[in-house]
Amino acid sequence: MESKIExxxxxxxxxxxxxxxxxxxxxxxxKHRDLMFGLALDKEDQEKAVFTIYRT
Structure with a gap:
């Protein structure tokens, strides 16, 4: 089974x-709707965050 994240x-x-x-x-x-959310610090500006929405 292959998992693809979009x-x-x-x-x-x-x-x-x-x-x-x-x-x-x-x-x-x-989670039950196959959605996943991510948060990371911006590599260039530590006062900003990158918020990402994924479909799993």
Whole structure:
């Protein structure tokens, strides 16, 4: 069985200490719809975060 992950959308936003909580609740709430959410610090600007939505 091969798992294919598709990037649906990516946006760069201002980083916030609680932003990971939003990503966590989205992952828990929408897992059954084959959606996954990711958050990473921007490599060029540590004050920004990259939020990505995936279809699994």
């Amino acid at each position: 990037v649906i959308s990516t946006v760069t936003i201002k980083n916030s200490p609680d932003l990971y909580k939003v990503v966590d609740v989205l992952n828990r709430s929408l």
